[in-house]
Amino acid sequence: MRKETIPFPKGEIKAVFGHCLVLRGDDIDTDRIIPARFLKCVSFDKLGSNVFADDRKEMRGKHPFDHDLNRQASILVVNENFGCGSSREHAPQALMRWGIRALIGESFAEIFYGNCLALGIPCATASKEKISKLQTHITENPRNTFELNLMSQELFNKNHKCSIEIQAGTLEMLTTGRWDATSQLIARNDCLKEIASKLPYLNNFKGHQ
Amino acid sequence: MSSGTLYDKVWELHRVAELPGGSTQLFVGLHLIHEVTSPQAFTALKEKGLKVRCPERTIATVDHIVPTASQDRPFSDPLAEEMLCTLEKNCATYGITLYGIGSGKQGIVHVIAPELGLTQPGMTVACGDSHTSTHGAFGAIAFGIGTSQVRDVLASQSLAMKKLKVRRIWVGGELKPGVYAKDLILHIIQKLGVKGGVGYAYEFAGPTIEALSMEERMTLCNMAIEGGARCGYVNPDSKTFDYLKGLPNSPKDKAWERGVAWWETLCSNKTAIFDDEVNFDANEIAPTVTWGITPGQGVGINDNLPTLESLDSRERDIAKEAYRYMELQPGMPIEGLEVNVCFIGSCTNGRLSDLQAAAKIAKGKHVAKGIKAFVVPGSEQVAKAAKQEGLDILFQKAGFEWREPGCSMCLAMNPDRLEGNQISASSSNRNFKGRQGSSSGRTLLMSPAMVAAAAIEGKVTDVRKMLAQQSKDSKK
Ligand code: SF4
Numbered sequence: 001m002r003k004e005t006i007p008f009p010k011g012e013i014k015a016v017f018g019h020c021l022v023l024r025g026d027d028i029d030t031d032r033i034i035p036a037r038f039l040k041c042v043s044f045d046k047l048g049s050n051v052f053a054d055d056r057k058e059m060r061g062k063h064p065f066d067h068d069l070n071r072q073a074s075i076l077v078v079n080e081n082f083g084c085g086s087s088r089e090h091a092p093q094a095l096m097r098w099g100i101r102a103l104i105g106e107s108f109a110e111i112f113y114g115n116c117l118a119l120g121i122p123c124a125t126a127s128k129e130k131i132s133k134l135q136t137h138i139t140e141n142p143r144n145t146f147e148l149n150l151m152s153q154e155l156f157n158k159n160h161k162c163s164i165e166i167q168a169g170t171l172e173m174l175t176t177g178r179w180d181a182t183s184q185l186i187a188r189n190d191c192l193k194e195i196a197s198k199l200p201y202l203n204n205f206k207g208h209q
Numbered sequence: 210m211s212s213g214t215l216y217d218k219v220w221e222l223h224r225v226a227e228l229p230g231g232s233t234q235l236f237v238g239l240h241l242i243h244e245v246t247s248p249q250a251f252t253a254l255k256e257k258g259l260k261v262r263c264p265e266r267t268i269a270t271v272d273h274i275v276p277t278a279s280q281d282r283p284f285s286d287p288l289a290e291e292m293l294c295t296l297e298k299n300c301a302t303y304g305i306t307l308y309g310i311g312s313g314k315q316g317i318v319h320v321i322a323p324e325l326g327l328t329q330p331g332m333t334v335a336c337g338d339s340h341t342s343t344h345g346a347f348g349a350i351a352f353g354i355g356t357s358q359v360r361d362v363l364a365s366q367s368l369a370m371k372k373l374k375v376r377r378i379w380v381g382g383e384l385k386p387g388v389y390a391k392d393l394i395l396h397i398i399q400k401l402g403v404k405g406g407v408g409y410a411y412e413f414a415g416p417t418i419e420a421l422s423m424e425e426r427m428t429l430c431n432m433a434i435e436g437g438a439r440c441g442y443v444n445p446d447s448k449t450f451d452y453l454k455g456l457p458n459s460p461k462d463k464a465w466e467r468g469v470a471w472w473e474t475l476c477s478n479k480t481a482i483f484d485d486e487v488n489f490d491a492n493e494i495a496p497t498v499t500w501g502i503t504p505g506q507g508v509g510i511n512d513n514l515p516t517l518e519s520l521d522s523r524e525r526d527i528a529k530e531a532y533r534y535m536e537l538q539p540g541m542p543i544e545g546l547e548v549n550v551c552f553i554g555s556c557t558n559g560r561l562s563d564l565q566a567a568a569k570i571a572k573g574k575h576v577a578k579g580i581k582a583f584v585v586p587g588s589e590q591v592a593k594a595a596k597q598e599g600l601d602i603l604f605q606k607a608g609f610e611w612r613e614p615g616c617s618m619c620l621a622m623n624p625d626r627l628e629g630n631q632i633s634a635s636s637s638n639r640n641f642k643g644r645q646g647s648s649s650g651r652t653l654l655m656s657p658a659m660v661a662a663a664a665i666e667g668k669v670t671d672v673r674k675m676l677a678q679q680s681k682d683s684k685k
Binding site for chain 2: 027179
């Protein structure tokens, strides 16, 4: 496991620093990220050590998540349609608890993307060519650390620079610290009351004949 | 952009505010919870010092982890027991109704909410489970959510969502005997692809859909998510109202009349604008079976499995992977493929009419040698109704096991599971690798009648032949 843990995302998220970890392959689904048997739990605490459990077992220590050099990684670089399959939030939770704080990929599955955002984990995208170059660069220079800068939409260090994209709405939510939906949702108490007071099925269908 | 559709109307009614980032805050009319995706949400709530905003609009049951052979407490699996205890404690703390084991109302969340009359037209329904789309059968807008959103709904009775586009799927023609709602939706997903519905709500409409019973509509909407659509719905009509009349949570007396009057106004207008429209002809649909590792990899029972060359280039890689995993060859027929396990149940096909359709095939026959076949009613109410008709005895005589209600072998969270590379004929909704509990287990999705036919013959069989034989025999 990791030697030190970085705190979970909080507040404004403008940049993520750290080592990058390359995980190649399209359509990596949430069942692979965290197999169903680990859903039998009442807290997310222990999910980190079981991320990609079956794939890692199959690869007997050769899985990217088991490489010594990757143990401090906080940025995961993937390919197409990452996180497809079930809606389980256990998948991003497992990645976050392992230590991942940002993802860069060709594309992400919709619900997975939303679940990551709700945890304060940006999912940035880049073209196939850029991702491929980036993955090669990281594999060849595994000791280098990077900065993922959300404001400038770049992943860079002294030797390498790669422009990335983050959806405008997501970018705004992350950089202003308003990705934590709960506090925003409860803030509109009056609006909620008003909507509820007008919904026919909550008001005995009054006024409908 | 769509306008005048049921989706647009329900969305407008529940829209609380626009949020930064382009999402909308949407009021949730009914929140369903279960033991798997709620515990962490309750923990987060506690950590933030928040309360459940509308305990009376939150309903809980236990389904995923319950054993179906014996439901005596404590469960033999301590993790499963802990999950149920946690749910019980949370529901007690926050004043949430829990339909637990033995209450007479327990069952798979998407089976019990409709049968209790909780799901009604025009509501927004959310649940930490992707098959929440089922409730769209009533003209509700219903979608699955993640655990942080469960927390949000508990705290605020609302969530942040982006508005979907609306695709109308218009189906004409007649589903022939032996062809069911399950075949229709497997066919639709096969044609439009498992990602085809991403970003869309599916409105199912047209004469074929109007002719479907409420339970068939639930099967259809249940699997909208397997086609990538976050929700699917059918406009409410007299069938919807007949189904709801007199259910425990349906409006009564004068309120009922007012309710029906309102529900009628919700249907998509004749002049409604859809973002996309697709047509299907039900006459062309045969009993459909999946052969691969996504619900879109299906074929008609009389067809051969696709050759790689016949597939769109984007589908070839996943097809290759599917053939490898399923140990099947391109071009081979699906009919006659031997199976090991036959499972009738799940939120897709665990309702009374599903058990009746399977019983019709099993009646007076016997499960083939070496086949494990079992029937798992979707809820305690379904089990009771089935027993009243003697279906439990009928199935047992035919060599099927009769179980207690739960999700069972739909997924690997309880003792019902495949072993090794067994092949199942399953009435559930997902055939992903390892879904049924063995990392090399193989799943063929089909209708409950087709599963019963496979159990009797020991292999994938065209149920229409059995039905034809039955009607010949009855004429003798
Ligand atoms: S029956 Fe299957 S799909 Fe339905 S809620 Fe249970 S596990 Fe999910």
